[in-house]
Amino acid sequence: MEAEIVISNLTKRYSNGTEALKGIDLDVKRGEFFTLLGPNGAGKSTLIKVLTTLLDKDTGRFSIGGINPEQEKTKIQNYIGVASQENEIDSGEKVENLLIFQGKLFGLSTVDAKSRTEELIDAFQLSEQRSKKAGTLSGGNKRRLHCALALVHRPQVLFLDEPTVGMDPLARANFWRVINQLNQKEHTTIFLTTQYLDEADKNAKAMALILDGNIEYNGTISGFKNVVSKSDSISLNDSYLEFIKSFSK
Numbered sequence: 455m456e457a458e459i460v461i462s463n464l465t466k467r468y469s470n471g472t473e474a475l476k477g478i479d480l481d482v483k484r485g486e487f488f489t490l491l492g493p494n495g496a497g498k499s500t501l502i503k504v505l506t507t508l509l510d511k512d513t514g515r516f517s518i519g520g521i522n523p524e525q526e527k528t529k530i531q532n533y534i535g536v537a538s539q540e541n542e543i544d545s546g547e548k549v550e551n552l553l554i555f556q557g558k559l560f561g562l563s564t565v566d567a568k569s570r571t572e573e574l575i576d577a578f579q580l581s582e583q584r585s586k587k588a589g590t591l592s593g594g595n596k597r598r599l600h601c602a603l604a605l606v607h608r609p610q611v612l613f614l615d616e617p618t619v620g621m622d623p624l625a626r627a628n629f630w631r632v633i634n635q636l637n638q639k640e641h642t643t644i645f646l647t648t649q650y651l652d653e654a655d656k657n658a659k660a661m662a663l664i665l666d667g668n669i670e671y672n673g674t675i676s677g678f679k680n681v682v683s684k685s686d687s688i689s690l691n692d693s694y695l696e697f698i699k700s701f702s703k
């Protein structure tokens with residue numbers, strides 16, 4: 455498989471002195487379903503923010519789909535979609551209008567923006583919410599809207615930062631069906647972070663583990679289980695706990 459995301463020696467320090475990324479080397483292949491795992495505060499969201507140009511890096515290099523995101527902002531914005539961890543939608547606008555506006559922002563005609571909106575309302579089961587103001591949605595429905603907004607322009611790479619937090623079990627099952635379909639049928643590269651390791655185990659194939667701003671593993675999930683637990687019939691959750699325990703000894 456071709457490389458999609460290539461990161462070398464990437465560092466990021468916040469202005470208060472926190473070194474969130476300490477020299478990240480990471481590869482994600484095109485079309486892969488990849489998950490970045492690690493404890494709270496390890497640097498997952500910071501890495502996503504740097505990759506999606508919401509934050510500037512300090513040193514190092516990275517490219518996505520051969521694009522240098524820092525030099526080709528418009529190109530990268532068309533190439534990627536991001537559903538960030540924060541529920542920052544505080545809009546008085548209706549759900550359906552937000553999706554239509556987003557489509558137009560990405561250059562779709564009104565007709566195309568409307569038909570794409572219908573597809574996404576259908577996919578993320580937002581029809582009961584379509585005429586509600588986005589700021590009034592429940593937490594789980596906001597997460598669904600976030601994901602729908604990230605997909606309006608059919609990105610090649612989709613970044614999902616803890617997407618299923620607050621989703622009810624039915625919404626969660628539907629969500630993974632939609633994302634797997636995207637990955638398998640449209641070959642969208644998925645870059646997921648989650649604390650629900652059963653979801654990562656079930657859906658992703660490749661993973662990296664970040665601890666305190668350093669990548670400690672990058673490979674397949676079954677490879678991780680084999681390396682850590684000498685078996686790939688163990689759950690990712692148990693293997694992860696084993697790794698963390700042995701690491702902190």
Ligand SMILES: Nc1ncnc2c1ncn2[C@@H]1O[C@H](COP(=O)(O)OP(=O)(O)OP(=O)(O)O)[C@@H](O)[C@H]1O
Binds near residue numbers: 539
């Ligand atoms: N705006 C900020 N200013 C200063 N430090 C920050 C800022 N945002 C994050 N940090 C710090 O950077 C480190 C990495 O945070 P980050 O949010 O990337 O972790 P994370 O792996 O996404 O954690 P979580 O699983 O809780 O979402 C942490 O020590 C955090 O406190």
Ligand SMILES: [Mg+2]
Binds near residue numbers: 500539
């Ligand atoms: Mg985070």
